[in-house]
Amino acid sequence: MTPTHGGPGEAPPVALRTEALEQLLTERGLIDPKAMNEVITTYETNVGPLNGAKVVARAWTDPEYRRRLLRDGTTAIDELGFSGRQGEHIVVVENTATTHHVVVCTLCSCYPWPVLGLPPSWYKDPAYRARVVKEPRTVLSEMGLELGDDVRITVHDSTSEVRWLVLPERPAGTEHLSEEQLVPLVTREAMVGVAKVAAP
Amino acid sequence: MDGIADLGGTPGWGPVHPPRRDEPVFEEPWQGRAFALTSLSGRIAFGGVNLDAFRHALERLDRAAYLDDGYYGRWLNGAELMLTDSAVLAPGAIHARARNLRGEHVEEPPIPEPAVPDYAPSAEGSLRSVDTAPAFAVGERVRTKPMSVPGHTRLPGYARGHTGIVEAVQPAFVLPDTNAHFQGENPQYVYSVRFDSRELWGADAEPFAVTAELFENYLETTS
Numbered sequence: 001m002t003p004t005h006g007g008p009g010e011a012p013p014v015a016l017r018t019e020a021l022e023q024l025l026t027e028r029g030l031i032d033p034k035a036m037n038e039v040i041t042t043y044e045t046n047v048g049p050l051n052g053a054k055v056v057a058r059a060w061t062d063p064e065y066r067r068r069l070l071r072d073g074t075t076a077i078d079e080l081g082f083s084g085r086q087g088e089h090i091v092v093v094e095n096t097a098t099t100h101h102v103v104v105c106t107l108c109s110c111y112p113w114p115v116l117g118l119p120p121s122w123y124k125d126p127a128y129r130a131r132v133v134k135e136p137r138t139v140l141s142e143m144g145l146e147l148g149d150d151v152r153i154t155v156h157d158s159t160s161e162v163r164w165l166v167l168p169e170r171p172a173g174t175e176h177l178s179e180e181q182l183v184p185l186v187t188r189e190a191m192v193g194v195a196k197v198a199a200p
Numbered sequence: 201m202d203g204i205a206d207l208g209g210t211p212g213w214g215p216v217h218p219p220r221r222d223e224p225v226f227e228e229p230w231q232g233r234a235f236a237l238t239s240l241s242g243r244i245a246f247g248g249v250n251l252d253a254f255r256h257a258l259e260r261l262d263r264a265a266y267l268d269d270g271y272y273g274r275w276l277n278g279a280e281l282m283l284t285d286s287a288v289l290a291p292g293a294i295h296a297r298a299r300n301l302r303g304e305h306v307e308e309p310p311i312p313e314p315a316v317p318d319y320a321p322s323a324e325g326s327l328r329s330v331d332t333a334p335a336f337a338v339g340e341r342v343r344t345k346p347m348s349v350p351g352h353t354r355l356p357g358y359a360r361g362h363t364g365i366v367e368a369v370q371p372a373f374v375l376p377d378t379n380a381h382f383q384g385e386n387p388q389y390v391y392s393v394r395f396d397s398r399e400l401w402g403a404d405a406e407p408f409a410v411t412a413e414l415f416e417n418y419l420e421t422t423s
Contacts, residue, residue, distance in 0.1 A: 012298035014269040015230035018276055020297035021237055024289060028311075030244050031237065039236035044225045088325045089371060091392075106208030106356050108255055109271065118235075120223050124271045127213035133358065134209045137406045143218050153408035157208065159354045160390045160413035161251075161326040161373050189219050 048117035049188035051082045052165060055115060056191065057182040060170045070094060073165060077115060087114035087163060093156070094167040095193065100151050101166050102140065102193030104132045105158040112163035116188050123192065133157055143194045166191050171199040202348055202357060204266045205259035209358040209401070231272040238275040245282035247319045251326065252380035256352040257281045287312040317382045321374075328387035330372040335416050336391055340366045342419045344393070352380035355418040359410075363422055364395040367411055375415055388416040 012020070025031040055077055059066040069076040073092035077083070090112050093101040105111065106129050111119040122128055122143075132139045136153050140146075147153065156164045168190040174182060177200075189195035207213075226232035242249050257278040258266070265277040283289040290309035299306045322328070336342055346361035347353070354376045370390040378384045390413050397405040 012295060012302065014234070014273040014276060015228065016298040016301055017280075017294050018230040018234045018237065020294045020301055021276065021279065021283075022233055023301075024293060024297055025237070025241070025244070030288070031240055035240060036233070036236040039239050040226070040232040043235070044232065048225070088327050089373075091368075091370075106358070107205055107354060108258060118225055120219060121227075121271070122217045122219050125213075125217050126207055126210075126267065127216045130207040130210045130213050131216065133410050134401055135406055136408050139216055142216050153406075154394075155408060155410045157356065157359075157410060157412045159356060159359075160370070160415065162370050162390060162392070162413045194219070 043113075043118050047084070047113060049115075049186075049191065050183070051080075051117075052112075052115035052188065052191045053183045053186035054080055055082070055165070056167060056186045057179045059167055060182055061179040066167075069167065077165075082114040084114045086110070087112055088161055090115065090163045090165055092165045092167050093154075095169050095196075097169065098151055100147055100153045100193065101156060101164075102132060102136055102153065103156045103158060103164040103166060104129060106130070106133055107159060110158035110161075110163065112165050115165055116191060120188065122194075140194060143189075145195055166193040168193075168197045171197050173199045201256075201259055201351060201353065203259040204261065204263050205255075206357045208356045226272075231270075234272040234276040234279075238279040241279040241282055244288055245279075245286040245316065246382075247316050248321050249324075250319065250321065250379065250382070252352060252374070252376040253382070254278060254282065255376070256380040257285070259352070286317070287315040319382050322385055326374045328372050328374060328385065330387050330389070334369045334389045334391075336366050336369070336389075336419060336421075338366050338369060341422045342366055342391070342393060343422050344414065344418055345420060347418070349377065351377065353377050353418075355414060356412065358400060359393075359395065359412050359414075362395055362399050364393040364399070364412075366391050367394045368392040370413060373415075375417065377415070377417065390415055391419065393419070 059069050069092050073090040095101055109119050109124040133155050136155050185197050190197045242254055246253055261277050266274055280294055284291050290312050293309050296306050296308040343363045344360050372387040372389050375386040375388050378386050392411045393414050395410045397408045
C-alpha cells in the first residue's frame with residue numbers, strides 16, 4: 001500500500017503532489033475544475049474499447065464495411081461516430097490464420113483512444129514496450145497467446161501520429177450470431193493483437 | 201533523444217504483465233486528476249496544444265521520475281517540468297504545497313514571471329498538407345540515418361542505421377523534432393517502413409517484421 005502522506009522530511013507521494021498541482025493552478029484561475037471533471041468523465045465512461053468492438057463486429061458482418069475499414073480506417077471508424085484525440089489517422093490491419101499483427105509504442109504509450117480508450121497497464125509497462133519489438137513470439141506466449149510457426153508476425157511501432165487498430169479473426173462457430181451479439185466477444189487485447197477472440 | 205523513454209529492445213525488464221479483466225481506467229482517483237491536469241497544462245505551459253513538447257518533457261525526466269510513480273505519475277512529473285520550464289510554476293512549488301497539505305509549514309516559492317513560448321499551432325492536431333511529392337515510394341529500400349540527436353525525435357534508437365522497405369506512404373504530419381522545440385511545424389510525409397527482425401536484432405532473432413512510422417527526414421536512399 002502506498003502511503004498517502006509520507007512523514008515529514010520524506011518526499012510527498014504522487015497523490016499528494018497531484019492535489020498540490022491542482023490547487024496551485026486552480027487558485028490562480030488557470031484550470032477550471034469543471035473542465036477537469038469533464039476530461040475524467042469522458043475517458044472513464046464514454047471512450048473505451050466498446051467503441052472498437054462495435055467497429056470489429058460491423059466489419060465481421062458487413063463485407064462492404066470491412067473493405068472500407070481496411071482501405072481507410074479513419075473514415076470508416078468515423079462513420080460509427082468515433083473520432084477525436086489520438087485518432088487523427090487510424091490504420092486497420094487484419095489478423096488471419098497465417099498473419100498476425102500486434103501494436104506497441106516503444107517511445108511512449110501511443111494508442112488509438114477513440115476506439116480503445118486509454119491504454120491498459122500491460123500496454124504501458126516497460127517490459128511490453130521494450131520486448132515486443134525484439135521477441136514478440138516470446139512476449140505473446142507469456143501473455144497466453146501461442147502462435148504456430150507458420151504464422152507471420154508483424155509488430156507495429158506507433159512512432160508517429162498514425163494509430164493502429166487490429167481487426168481480429170472472427171472465431172469459428174459464431175456464424176449464427178448477429179452484430180449485436182458479437183460486440184461483447186471482442187476484447188481490447190484482441191484489438192491490439194495480444195489475444196484472439198474466443199467463441200462464447 | 202537518447203533518454204529513458206526510448207525503451208525498444210532495452211534489456212532487464214523481466215516478464216510482461218498479462219492483461220487483467222475489468223481493469224479500471226484509473227485505479228486510484230489521483231490518476232484521473234493527474235491525467236486531466238496534464239492534458240490541460242499543455243495550453244497553460246505552451247500557449248497552445250503541443251503534443252511533441254509534452255512528449256519531450258516526459259523523455260527528459262530522470263529514471264526515477266519516469267518509472268517510480270507509474271504512467272500517470274510520469275504525466276504529473278512531465279506537467280511539472282512543462283510548467284516550470286515556462287515559469288508558470290517555480291521549481292519546488294508542487295513539493296512545498298504538497299508538504300503544506302500534509303500539515304507541515306514550509307515556505308512556498310514566489311510565483312515567477314511567466315515565460316510561456318510565443319506559440320500557436322497552424323491548425324488543430326498534427327495532420328498537415330504539403331505541396332511536394334513524397335521523396336520515397338512504396339517498395340523502395342530505405343536506410344534510417346544513424347542519428348543521435350540531443351533534442352526530441354521519433355526515430356527510436358533500435359531502428360537507427362538500418363535498412364527497410366517502404367510499406368506505405370502516410371499523410372504529412374507536423375515534424376516532432378522541430379515542433380517539440382517551438383522551431384516550426386515543418387510538415388513531412390511519414391512512411392511505414394518494414395524491417396526484418398534479423399536486420400534489427402541479428403541472425404538469431406525470432407523471425408518477424410517490425411514496421412515503424414518514420415518521417416522523411418529520418419530516411420535516406422540506400423544506393
